[in-house]
Amino acid sequence: MEQDKGVRFTPPPPQANLASTEKTSGEVAAVGLSRLRPTGCFGEICPSNMAIDDAAQIRIAICGAGISGLALAAFLANLDHESQLSVDLYESSEEVRMSGAGIAVWKRYWDLLRDELGFEHACVDLGFSAPDWTQVKGPVVRKSDTAGAEGHHFCALSHGPTVIPRSAMSSIFAGKLDPSRCGLHLRRRLAHYDETTAPDGRTTTVLRFEDGTKAECDLLVGADGVFSRVRRVLFRDQPDLARHHFSGQLAYRMSCNAEAVQRLRAAKSDHAALRGFTIWSGRGKHVTSNLVGDQIQMSAWDNVSEEVLSAWSDTKVCDVPRESVSHLFRSWEPDLVSLLNHAGDTASRWPIYVAARLPRFVKGGHVALVGDAAHGMTPHQGLGGGQGIEDAFVLASLLTHPDARRGVLPDVLATYDEVRRPASQRVADQSLANGHNFAFLGSSGNGDHPCLTTIRQELVTACDWLMDDDGNCKGEADKARALLETRLRSGHGHGLFDATR
Ligand SMILES: Cc1cc2nc3c(=O)[nH]c(=O)nc-3n(C[C@H](O)[C@H](O)[C@H](O)COP(=O)(O)OP(=O)(O)OC[C@H]3O[C@@H](n4cnc5c(N)ncnc54)[C@H](O)[C@@H]3O)c2cc1C
Structure with a gap:
């Protein structure tokens, strides 16, 4: 979950990789x-x-x-x-x-x-x-696997992280x-x-x-x-x-540049992605999107089948064509489909490993x-x-x-x-x-009829302790x-x- 809330960039922070003996003034x-x-x-x-x-x-x-x-x-x-x-x-x-x-x-x-x-x-x-x-708000979570119909949000988390x-x-x-x-x-x-x-x-x-x-x-x-x-x-x-163990999850990281965001806005001024940090949920997959400056950064998440999981051994991050990601979500709500279609040509695919x-x-x-x-x-x-x-x-x-x-x-x-x-x-x-x-995919997932009320409650409870000053x-x-x-x-x-x- 990466997002940009509450941090305002003036000049960009240093991006260069720095060796121990180098000295770059001002950084x-x-x-x-x-x-x-x-x-x-x-x-x-x-x-x-x-x-x-x-x-x-x-x-x-x-x-x-x-x-x-x-x-x-x-x-x-x-x-x-x-x-x-x-x-x-x-x-x-x-x-x-x-x-x-x-x-x-x-x-x-x-x-x-x-x-x-x-x-x-x-x-x-x-x-x-x-x-x-x-001012830092958590994400809005939408049900987006709607077979082409407009999705709806079922959870708005009141707090979230900064970036x-x-x-x-x-x-x-x-x-x-x-x-x-x-x-x-x-x-x-x-x-x-x-x-x-x-x-x-x-x-x-x-x-x-x-x-x-x-x-x-x-x-x-x-x-x-x-x-x-x-x-x-x-x-x-x-x-x-x-x-290390493969989690069975693949993250595809991609973004819409400023010009693509402008086109998205011109096509639909109240596009859901333009409202801020959004999680587009659906059966077996989800996408996170967030406005970062004048861009939108996204991660699309896919859960692979048991068969793929057991055979998977690749640990490398690699580039894949955008189409291979948008294809996964082709029948989801129109705002998500158009968002993915406005992303850059390539996505970087991260196999997620755990200990x-x-x-x-x-x-x-x-x-x-x-x-x-x-x-x-x-x-x-x-x-x-x-x-x-x-x-x-x-x-x-x-x-x-x-x-x-x-x-x-x-x-x-x-x-x-x-x-x-x-x-x-x-x-x-x-x-x-x-x-x-x-x-x-959790116990409240229940196939095509997820219990959104229970999912909302679980998501809210999951982040409460993170804002607890005690x-x-x-x-x-x-x-x-x-x-x-x-x-x-x-x-x-x-x-x-x-x-x-
Ligand atoms: C897609 C994605 C999104 C994420 N988003 C977030 C987020 O928003 N917020 C968050 O808190 N976390 C996030 N995480 C998790 C976070 O990136 C990691 O938990 C964190 O980077 C772990 O830091 P680390 O220092 O423990 O390990 P690493 O970052 O993996 O650092 C290990 C270091 O050890 C070095 N090293 C490895 N092997 C050796 C060796 N044999 N000898 C010497 N050096 C070695 C490596 O070069 C590296 O510099 C995300 C992870 C992923 C994959």
Whole structure:
């Protein structure tokens, strides 16, 4: 679910992919990244590229500089007042990705990013205003599989997310990193890791990269996305947990440019797509459309048959002709048919992959998963990125607790697992249920006669908690810190707790 509510673009935010050593004046991303130590260390084991001047300092390696990895590094930089930690960020790509579509951000995450990382001012610096939440409305959901008749809306969600360009989000995170304590290592694709335990009981994790280089750390955080290598190694004896799974859903992303929107308006001034964020629902499929500036951005969602699902193995995003998408919706309501016919010539097709429901996100005190690596989910609530940010904040809050020393890392990770695993897995379930409701495939779908009242109620309930000021990310982190204190007081705090379960 991606939309553009409440964010006004003045000059466009930076779109370029930026390498760690580049400096592009005026772009927050470049400033942030150029401050970081570039990679070095080839061939030999490199002690995390950091001078470990404090024996108690915890060496953290984050694998993956997507939203979750960058957020974790930024929160750690912000919270680690006592310099307990050294952080190295390993990214397989040549650059930290600074391009891509907007990402839906709910108030719960905006509040966290504003309060902890100064997103409000950073957004203004990048040329767009912070969201006015009184003006941000959720989508209108229509029944559109009407065999050519006009559809009708059956649900209007009173609240929804704002949209932040992915480039801006990455830029702001990168700008928060502390170059004296965070190394950024590009072109480092993790291939494997091993754990070695010294006679004094200290476990070191050795990272092995595809280019033959190695590095060491005390804690490896897998932030390497839904196709996670860290997860593969962590669950190497349980292949179904280790691998990614095709959800059976294909997303086709496309847009109408300004000129096409003008033509659409000229043909029908009250066209449903021109009223704002709309979800066009019908049996087995749905489309989301949203006005973004003078364009309309769309995602069409198809649920493939069981037969196709079981044979599917393609993970690549590819371009397909627009006609192959409009054909899927050819007998739906006229406004949707004309909208799709006004889109650009190609759509990009995304097979949606998810992670298995993992029994743990951690191992002992030395490996943790965050973001899509832990809970890659279908994106029907615009929450995958937000959940990665929340993982990052809770984990950073625990790692920077005054009592969090190397010896109690198993307790720190067990607490992270206890708080974040059930919560994020609930969100994954909810997101899937939303997708099913949009496509009348849930328990209320009932074939050709969906119970729209029940679907409406379920959709409303699904997003209520996201606007609830009482249950925010900082509250979750406080709860986690209190749990850690209880755990340490109760005697686990000597590294004896085994989080491998
Ligand atoms: C079509 C679509 C729409 C979406 N819309 C939204 C939305 O509106 N709002 C929202 O919150 N979420 C949305 N999501 C979900 C969101 O994009 C993801 O949840 C989020 O990007 C996950 O971030 P991540 O950092 O965990 O993983 P990723 O973004 O996948 O980042 C992983 C990083 O790790 C690197 N990496 C991978 N393997 C290795 C390796 N072996 N070694 C080193 N580095 C490695 C990758 O290069 C990458 O930089 C959407 C997803 C899709 C598919």
